[in-house]
Amino acid sequence: MSIFEVMRKLLCLYFSILLLFFGCRKESTTWDADYALPLIHTKLDIGNLLGDTNLLVHADSSLSLSIQREIYRMDVDSFFETPDTTISQIHKLLTPATLSIGPGFTFISEAEESTYSIAGAELKYFMLKGGVLNYELISYVTGPTIDSIILPCATKAGVEFSEVLYVPTSDGITPAIVAGSVDLNGYEFDLTGSNGLKYNTMTSKASSTIDPAFSSNVTISQADSIRINVSFQDISPARALGYFGNDLIEIPLDSVAIPYMENIVSGSLDIDQVQLDVTIKNGLGVDMQVNIEQLNSLNTTSIVALTHSSIGIPINLTRPMKTGWTVASEIHTESFSNSTSNLDEFLENLPKEMSYSAQLQLNPFGDVNSHGDFFNYEYPLHANINLEVPLCFAANKLTLQDTLPIQIDQDTTNIQSGSIIINAVNNFPLSAEIQAFVLEENGLFTDSIATSTTIEPAVLNLSNEVISSSTSQVILTVNKDQITRLMQTDQLLIKVVFNTANLPSMIKIMDWHDIDLNLNVILNYQHTIN
Amino acid sequence: MIRICLFIGLFSFCIGNAQTLFVASNSMDSTNSVVINGYANAFYQGQGLSNEFMNKLIFGGYIDDQLKDQTEQKLLNFGNRLAFGFSTGIKCYVATDRLLNNPNWNFAVNADYIELNSSTYSKDLFHIIFSGNADRIGQNMELGPSYINRIVFQKLGLNLAHKSNNCEFGVSFVKGQSHFALAANQMTLHTESDLSAISLETNTYMQSANKQGNKIGAFNGAGFALNFTYSLPIKVKNHQSSSLSKETVATKEIGTITLQMDNIGAVAWNNSPSTYQIDTTYSYAGYEVDNLFNIDNVNWVDENTISDSILPQPRVSNYWTVLPAVFNLVYVSKLTTSHPLGSVAGARYQLNADMKPMVYGGVNIRLHRKLSTSVIGIVGGYGTITTGIRINYSSNLIRAFASCNNVIGLISKKGYGKNINLGLQCRF
Known part of the structure; x- marks a missing residue:
């Protein structure tokens, strides 16, 4: 056997054993350790609980809860609602004859009074802070005209309402139509009519002139009428004068x-x-x-x-x-x-x-x-x-509850159990029993993670005045399952039962009363090394 | 432990000689064309950390409170040492007459894998890891000074070995696989008595070069290592009279002093390593709530927020680290038929490894023509006082040994640490 053959076999064996060794799974190494951590710190006075804007502080530092709410505001606009109708006026030649009139000739010039019914009110004057006048001019005149709509009763900064319209030629069968709207914000209306004795009455003028720039005469008869439709929209009065009715x-x-x-x-x-x-x-x-x-x-x-x-x-x-x-x-x-x-x-x-x-x-x-x-x-x-x-009262098992949004995105796999320790330094003459519930998947707060435990009230004298704070420690023990749900929930229901000290005597809350709360946790954490 | 012993035994049986307190000769004689040395070494050692504890920590199991308490009682307040490591390698000597135009030199190639994890730590650091801080409310926990070093590297080298002087030196290319170093010169954790805050005052320096992970294929750094071995035979004059009128003076070798230096070198960690310098006092007081009935929907315990506030942004720049170089000086007496009992003594130190200098001494006993053993006492290193033993087998073609620097630790749960070295030398 050559040396290379020997080495090859040795290396093969070596790597086989390496795979065997490292392929073996060993048991996880685990141990428990108890870690203490601060979780929440808060110092609450009555302003934090009820809101500073709701509290009145008296000279003796005592407090009152002041709640102000508007329960009604009169909608005055509804008093002066204009009817939701369109007022239509037709203007035409007064003579039955057919006339041939030249450019620049005014063939219609009429003043009118219109009386409106305004929800039982009889107004002499109003000023608008909003509203729109919509108009539509329909002309059968076979030549271009310049028309004007003037409301002598309506002025804005002393200038009367006037709208000039350029109306194109009609063929006598199909009318020429010009429509538009005018913002009435700031307009003041004198509703006493032309004689100053009427109510709800508006005066208006309409005129129609053959466009001076037109090159030829226009033949006009009584059939060549001009119709003006006017309507008011979203009227919002700023001021009004008159008789508002007896609704x-x-x-x-x-x-x-x-x-x-x-x-x-x-x-x-x-x-x-x-x-x-x-x-x-x-x-x-x-x-x-x-x-x-x-x-x-x-x-x-x-x-x-x-x-x-x-x-x-x-x-x-x-x-x-x-x-x-x-x-x-x-x-x-x-x-x-x-x-x-x-x-x-x-x-x-x-x-x-x-x-x-x-x-x-x-x-x-x-x-x-x-x-x-x-x-x-x-x-x-x-x-x-x-x-x-x-804030002078006696509370007997007065129970408040509220939901708190919470978000603790932690992997709780290794947490075995824990304690929530509440250290309270209480200057309020109230005791508090605290319970906390976790929102379950079914949407109900059913599981209490804390049994009733009490934060003692401050120490009072014979006059039921706070003379020194009390110190309480509340320990809430939670198991692994409860911790898991606490970490995973997004809502916590807190229920606090208040009892005033020395019942049935009344106690007085002062502006310097507060409670210092430290929420701490001791977690039993299982370390795991795989 | 059985698995690791089995592994080391099989492995070293296959490959060869080992790095150990008992430095062995690698010499080739004229009959050998190739000599292959292989070794494997695995250990963990720490004063105060019993095998029962370490076995569970390394090989799995539940570490209960009683075991934690027993272990903690054995620890010093500061300066406890713990290390575990594994190294293995192969070196192949090839005979040649032409190297450097000098027939006295052979060459060898070596390949090694070295992993060393060492630490120095305080008793409180052990406590907070294994027991937590819940029973230290209102107290300071001195987590420092504590140091952790982990280095894993492989090297491939070329060596020149003198045929007759048992002298060799070599240079190796080092592939850095993984490195982590933490030096917490000061680290004090204080938990307020009312648990209102925990504060950490620390002056810590941390380096990490594991950008590519820490598997064996990771190439996070590159460097070099030198090694040198020189053996000096100790000879005494041996007066012999060959005749009545003439006395001849000969020398006799009674032992060998060997100086060995290994892994003298450095690694440049150059794959975007991170360096942290933390000199701060950090206090955590929990989430501040100013209105109990109007709490924003926020994450109350955000690990990222906490870690970001403690850890500064890392500085990414290459850095060098010195390899855990080993210095060995050992004397071994020569055993013969007429002198079957000898002595062994030495000293060893390893750089950058949280190790105390180690000295040792003991006896060599020749049991058989091919079998000898050594028993030594060891002071220092990662332990306090331990007992070592080595058994050598030597034949013309094979030399093998098995040694242990902590005999009690190897066999008893009450011991502190385990150590086993196995080696095999094959001559062809």
Whole structure:
């Protein structure tokens, strides 16, 4: 055997053994280690929880929750709706004779008055902040004409409305048509007619002249008419003057959500002095009566109707005054308190929504102001509710829940178990029990990853005032399955049960109360080396 | 371990002689036209890390808390050493009379595969890896100074060997397969007592040259290596009287001192290697939430964000590293029929390998005409004090040996590390 033969055999054997050795799979090496990590840090004062804009800070650092919502705003445009019709005027020669007229000759020049019906109102004046006048001119004149549409009642910056139209020649059978539109923004309309005594009346002029540049005479008879169609679109008044009618305006049953209340799912809340104001700010220059028909506290399961001497009774609103077009709006406030109504019961129903309905009666006594009603869109009529709740209350198992979006894109294969440690330094005179639920695949929050555990309230003195913070540590133990779902879910339901200290005494939340929360995890991680 | 022993045994049986504390002669005699040496060496060693622990770490199994605690108790606070490596190679000597126009020189070609993973680490680094930081809340964990070196390379070389002086030197081309080095001169991890933050203060330098991966085919660097071996026979005068009137003085060889230097060289890692210099204090306090009921939909624990904030952008530039050169100086006495008991002593050091200098000494025993053995005590290296043993077989055509630098470790779970060297020399 040659040396090369020996070497060849040795190398073959060598590589065979290499394959055998490295081809063997060994068992994985594994071990567990416990790692502690901070996860979330937050320091929350009441502003973080309720929003700074909803809080009123009083001189003694106490707080009130102030909720303001607009519940109604009058749509004045609807008062002055023009009929959705096209006004058509036909202009033709006054004489039955057939005339041959030369270029530059005006053969039609007519002034007219048109009276519009405006939803029961009798207007003397209005100014538009929006709207379009659409026109269409149909001519059978067998020569080119220059036509004009003039509205003497409509001016903008002192210049009356005038639209000049160049109309081509018709063959007498097929009309020549010119159409267009004009933006009416800024136009003021005098609706008193030519004699200044009428209402809802517009004056207009139409004229038609043979184009001076035309080279020959045009033969015209009464059959060669000119039809002008005019319509108004999207009229939006800025100001109006006149008599606005005596319509009864229904404000149908509607509701407004109460913030934070939608998160309360159970428990009871004993609230101290509460005030609810319904404020009507009126810039509409009419006599008016308002009737608040109902004001209800709506919970998922119960309704409490507010009872008060003003509910269901017409209330006269004072007519505002104006100087020029500057209006001094009148403000009318109906106040509801614990002593004058059942507001305490109304709010302790923990309403998620407040529902209401009302009626507005315009000019209940007719045109007693001799067409002196006025409107300036800068001074509307609107109604607000203003709920002011001093943060002085007693909470008994008051349970709030909310969903949190979370995203933790981690491979949790190696996490065996873990603990979520909540270190809390609490300056609030409230205890809190925390539960967390993971959104399941079926869309339900069924699995609690934390049993009820309590963050203790701050230490109080005999006057129920916070004198020092309390420190609590809450440890939530979670298993591998729960961690996996926690990491994979995109929503977490947090349920917090609040109890005020020293129940049933009421506690007062101050602007310096806060809670320092550190959420940390200790994870049992299994290292694996394959 | 059985698998690796089987492998090394079979492998070295096929190929030849080995690199070991017991440096053997590679000489050819006049009857040989070709001599092939092959060797294989595999080891892991670390003071404090028992075989029971290392077996599970390397060969698989669950490392339970009891084993972790036992192991950690054996560790020093700082300066614990751990290494594991594997090397194998073949060298073929070819007899010639014409090399360099000098009949005294032969030439040899060699091919080697060398992998060395070494580290120096603190007890706290071991703790955070194997136990975590949950039981060190409110404390500092000194993860440094800690050093990790991993290098894998192959070399192909040409050697000149003197026929009679047992002297040879060679130069090899080195193909760099994989390199990683981490030098954490300072690395302190502090976990706040209320777990509100963890901070890492570190001064760390890191190099990595694994752009093409770290499989055997990866060509991440190139370099050179020199090797040199010189054996000096120790001779004494032997006074013999050939007649009553005349005394003749002859010399007698009683042993050999061998100086061996291997892998003196460097590798240029030039396939877009990365270098990191981290000198910073990083603190992680979790995700800051300022409104519990209005949290943006963000990734609360984003590994990329965390790693980006700790790790600076790597600097990509080529760099050189010195090979883990081995220096061996060994004396081996010559065994004869009349002197079947001899001695062996030596010293060894390896550069750039987190290793302490090693000294050793022991006895050589001639058991049979073809069989001898050595037993030595070893101080230093990656362990503390270990016992080594070697068995040699020698015939006209074959020389073979098996040696171990850690006998207790080889046979006992309570030992610390395993080491086995096997070699075979075939003469044709």
